[in-house]
Amino acid sequence: MRNGPQATDSASATSTGPRRPGPPAAVRFAPPSRGDVALAVVAGAFALAQLLLVRPGMGLGWDESVYVSQAASHAPAAFFSAPRARGVPLLVAPVAAWTSSTAVLRIYLAVLSGLALFLALRAWRGIFPARVLASAGVLFATLWVTLFYAPQAMPNYWVAVGALTGTGCFLRAQANPSDRTALWGVGLSAALMAWMRPTDAVWAALPLLVLLVCVRRWRRPALLAALVGGLLAGAAEWVIEAYVSYGGLAQRLSDASRIQGGLGWNIAVGDQLRALGGRTLCRPCTSAAPHVLVTLWWCVLPLLAALAAGVAVRARRPAATIVPLACAASAAFPYLFLIGYAAPRFLLPAYALLALPVADLLVRLARVPGRIRRPLTLVLLTLALVGHLAVQFAVLEHTVRRTTAAHREWAAVAAGLHRLGVRPPCLVTGGDYVPIAYYAGCASAATGGHDANTTAADIRRTARRLPVATLVAPGGSPPGYALSWTPHEVAGLRVYVAPGVTPGGRR
Numbered sequence: 001m002r003n004g005p006q007a008t009d010s011a012s013a014t015s016t017g018p019r020r021p022g023p024p025a026a027v028r029f030a031p032p033s034r035g036d037v038a039l040a041v042v043a044g045a046f047a048l049a050q051l052l053l054v055r056p057g058m059g060l061g062w063d064e065s066v067y068v069s070q071a072a073s074h075a076p077a078a079f080f081s082a083p084r085a086r087g088v089p090l091l092v093a094p095v096a097a098w099t100s101s102t103a104v105l106r107i108y109l110a111v112l113s114g115l116a117l118f119l120a121l122r123a124w125r126g127i128f129p130a131r132v133l134a135s136a137g138v139l140f141a142t143l144w145v146t147l148f149y150a151p152q153a154m155p156n157y158w159v160a161v162g163a164l165t166g167t168g169c170f171l172r173a174q175a176n177p178s179d180r181t182a183l184w185g186v187g188l189s190a191a192l193m194a195w196m197r198p199t200d201a202v203w204a205a206l207p208l209l210v211l212l213v214c215v216r217r218w219r220r221p222a223l224l225a226a227l228v229g230g231l232l233a234g235a236a237e238w239v240i241e242a243y244v245s246y247g248g249l250a251q252r253l254s255d256a257s258r259i260q261g262g263l264g265w266n267i268a269v270g271d272q273l274r275a276l277g278g279r280t281l282c283r284p285c286t287s288a289a290p291h292v293l294v295t296l297w298w299c300v301l302p303l304l305a306a307l308a309a310g311v312a313v314r315a316r317r318p319a320a321t322i323v324p325l326a327c328a329a330s331a332a333f334p335y336l337f338l339i340g341y342a343a344p345r346f347l348l349p350a351y352a353l354l355a356l357p358v359a360d361l362l363v364r365l366a367r368v369p370g371r372i373r374r375p376l377t378l379v380l381l382t383l384a385l386v387g388h389l390a391v392q393f394a395v396l397e398h399t400v401r402r403t404t405a406a407h408r409e410w411a412a413v414a415a416g417l418h419r420l421g422v423r424p425p426c427l428v429t430g431g432d433y434v435p436i437a438y439y440a441g442c443a444s445a446a447t448g449g450h451d452a453n454t455t456a457a458d459i460r461r462t463a464r465r466l467p468v469a470t471l472v473a474p475g476g477s478p479p480g481y482a483l484s485w486t487p488h489e490v491a492g493l494r495v496y497v498a499p500g501v502t503p504g505g506r507r
Contacts, residue, residue, distance in 0.1 A: 035130025194234025
């Protein structure tokens, strides 16, 4: 009889001597899987590429100035219009609250966006192989629009990683109802999206809500509660603020629609196509389309998505491919068909969700059998990828150079205002007033347009106690309240400074 273990236990139990404590058991950590290492490499390279290609020295843009000013310590908060949400100000607050350094903010966001991409891809473990996840990460991370906006204080990238994470967790929770981590992932991802842009969150999550409510075999009360609860939790502040500051939820939605040109049937597909050449905002979008090499990937993307769906259906595993494709289509729909202008960043959630099915298709093509067909396919895919990367990096370099130059002009105007005596506390109005005011540490105000937040009478009263400057483009005329103010030329702009301000900044 084999009784070794029992004999040992018996001897230990009947021993009358004191037991001596043995050495502490070594704590063993499971080594990271090869798949996790691959995802970490992709995410790390993504963060590094942002720092090298976009560069931390690129100043803040108009929208960034609005978001960062809400948490900044050196400049007053800019007017916060109806469509905006407080997610980005809270995201940047740990840095913006104690330093005005744009470089520090860019590094912080680059690192954070790399970590977010790693977690978003990791949420799909068990649904797609690790090589597909890594390939999807490469496809998404090397788009010029992803690299350009990930280190910026803007909401779209964070909606994208929230949509990617939430959809993966949704499929995992459907496959395994006892997966509590996936359930939490759905709720937290939905909250992240709604925290950044509530309306975008609803569009991205709409196919998941339809499945949970309308398809019997997909119904999971706990999953529905997690998804709806996450959306409500993330949007709660936006809804409360609507009643406190915007006249109610319906009024805020109406104002948001008006600011975006009035939501309705507007086919903006051509506008998005024209914006692919590096235009960060195409409004109005009347320029010619970029070279066909710049837009080819965008035209091919729907075809690849359709092929991926067909392959998944034939392989009898449609959910893992069809669900993210449906979420991508839903997220893109309002920006392709409901607004009358375009910005490439609007489609980032769709690109993130499309990356996985397309990567799965390409990996399958790369593994096609045949002594001749397989090497030929690999060569063609490699050439296509190299060409695609070359185009993306060329557009990125052009966009970064142009944007950096524009931001430096704003900084030069702000420095000129300081020399004229317009120093904090101060007020700036006129052209490009929001970013220039932020750079100068001044408040910003407008008497008309979407961001109107004051009147001419208020500006006159402010000018009696604070330095006030109005910015006018060359050849333009100053507003009525500034007609008698002293004009100056600053970095190509005509600046009208309220009387009583001296170069020393005293009145």
